Amino acid sequence: MKPTIALVGRPNVGKSTLFNRLTKTRDALVADMPGLTRDRHYGHGKVGDRPYFVVDTGGFEPVVDEGILHEMARQTLQAVDEADAVIFIVDGRTGITPQDKIIAQRLRESQRPVWVAVNKVEGMTRGVVVADFYELGLTEPTAISASHGEGVRELISEVLERFPVDEESAEADHPKFAVIGRPNVGKSTLVNAVLGEERVIAFDQPGTTRDSVYIDFERNDRHYTIIDTAGMRRRGKIDDVIEKFSVIKTMQAVTDANVAVLVLDATQEVSDQDARLASFVLETGRALVVAINKWESADEIQRDRIKREIDRKLTFLDFAKFHYISALRGQGVGDLFKSIDQAYHAAMIKIPTPKLTRALQLMVERQQPPLSGKIRPKLRYAHQGGTNPPVVVVHGNALEQIPAVYWRYLERSFMTMFKLQGTPLRVQFKRGDNPFQEKLEEPKKQSLMERRRKVVAGKKEESRKKLAAHRAKKPLRP
The missing domain is CATH 3.40.50.300 (P-loop containing nucleotide triphosphate hydrolases)
Incomplete structure (x- = not known):
């Protein structure tokens, strides 16, 4: 060790x-x-x-x-x-x-x-x-x-010197998930609940956590890394230089993670900062699970209100799972962990090209791309171009004419067909080149008769030059 x-x-x-x-x-x-x-x-x-x-x-x-x-x-x-x-x-x-x-x-x-x-x-x-x-x-x-x-x-x-050399082989890749949210929503308490010990300071004071803390642990014989991050406030509210660095470290932690766990406070409104955090996760392409914490402290009015605000302000997170938990009491943490595992598997999935192509063909049969003038884009085949998030590369003709609404239709259809819960998916278009274009641009091959004419012409020109050179060397008669 x-x-x-x-x-x-x-x-x-x-x-x-x-x-x-x-x-x-x-x-x-x-x-x-x-x-x-x-x-x-x-x-x-x-x-x-x-x-x-x-x-x-x-x-x-x-x-x-x-x-x-x-x-x-x-x-x-x-x-x-x-x-x-x-x-x-x-x-x-x-x-x-x-x-x-x-x-x-x-x-x-x-x-x-x-x-x-x-x-x-x-x-x-x-x-x-x-x-x-x-x-x-x-x-x-x-x-x-x-x-x-x-x-x-x-x-x-x-x-x-007093410790033996560690000959243990390098560990395989394992899930990393970052716990993010506004200050004092219970991120560190959730980290301690997941770990089963008071691993990080959970204090009733906003801004207790200033740095992103990486913690390795095992659960059900599997290795994980959880990242406790600093709370991110609105930019106008940040006047401490150290807190500005903490925000940068939080953003770096999200980029470094496979899954982000966005923690909301059930006793408070869903703020614009919560929506910005979710948008940042979506921009980075990371898988996402949303945890509404302090559910035991919210009354019926607060619970109904936050559900309405989630439907109104976080509608773009329809791919993510939402959990209503109590990190302090440990309620719902087990189900939250199942969603983290599911989101990680969806983010790292590898789909064979034949399956993606068949799925693309079914989507086109169900709904063809709209006409652009007299041209209808043709979607020919698809293959996977990356993971975390999964990227599907679609090849075809006139793909630059595909509108954004059809783009979103393809993304949602791929996610539905392959049951990708908890991760965004991106579709990239790549216009196919004509495989015969190079042959068409090559000069036409000369016929046998043309080649013979050129050979004969060349020989005649060579004889003429030799004759001219011989006459030039011959002395003139007196």
Whole structure:
């Protein structure tokens, strides 16, 4: 198994910067402010032939006993319990602090192997900087610069030496689904309900989740990745730079996922922002499942209202399944997961060309494309051009004359015939070229008589030139 390495330390000591360095990504948000990372954030790294998991944690404030900082500290301790090794990151420019001593004591109590990484030492004398941190009573401190990469490779190599080489083969592709929605609709609570544990912070405060958190898990002996994303508000409501980055990370998570789970709040109206989120998912071509959360808190009037608003504002999501759930109580989560599996299979389906062509012929027999002037487009055959979303490429003549209404008719008919529930489908037209066009454009072959005439003419011209040259060399008579 790959070893799991947790990054622990006070706020703003460079944990997320080191996480990005170890994973060779920019998955963790980085800014010069404390408390940016709040949830555990997992990533994959590799040094030579040594792969590993690395966990970015929130800033550890061990003396706080309430509020969001307490929840962050609890998440950090849980990450330590799950880890095989811990890298304790301290700030070389600030020096040792009372919080560092308390964290060191907590790590000793965890009985996990701990390495002390003294960060931000660029341009400083390393021996002098690390001297103070021997007081922590842990392993020998290692001076690093996460932002510049100095000493990072040596540190992670030293950590991995105590673990055997993972010879496990690469895992096959598996479903990824992103949980998206406006702030405070219960996304993190739903993630915890799916996982069966308090994996991410669920706090009654909008904007608790700031980063997209990727979590691998297994269900019914199958591997999945769930992505908890930050809530997306209207652009005019976003005045925090960090929140703007969170919106970008959410959009990237939707693009990276196979299925998006749009979470709505049953106690609130379906807003324009909900419709924009759904439109973005549709534009990216991702499969979609809609979860109306907090159903247990809604009264009859609110339930009737949100059903009417869904019919009115989200009519373009007729391909998706809608579930009325309670993430807090776990009601309806099992059925929601079945729809996620169904949407994933529909998004990744591979349909043979003969079946697509026969389906196309049935559609044309049922409803031919309308005339464009004196020309009627001809649809000849179809084949699949991609997955997630499924793409059907239709070949024929005069396809540029097909109107949008017939385009939509083909898309809906393909989805109905192949029972594609939960994913959009796209039809692309490709005008067929005449296979005989090249032959028609070739010069006509010359007849045998014409070739003989040319040969005779050539010989005559050659004899004439030789005779002229002979006469030119013959001396003139006196």
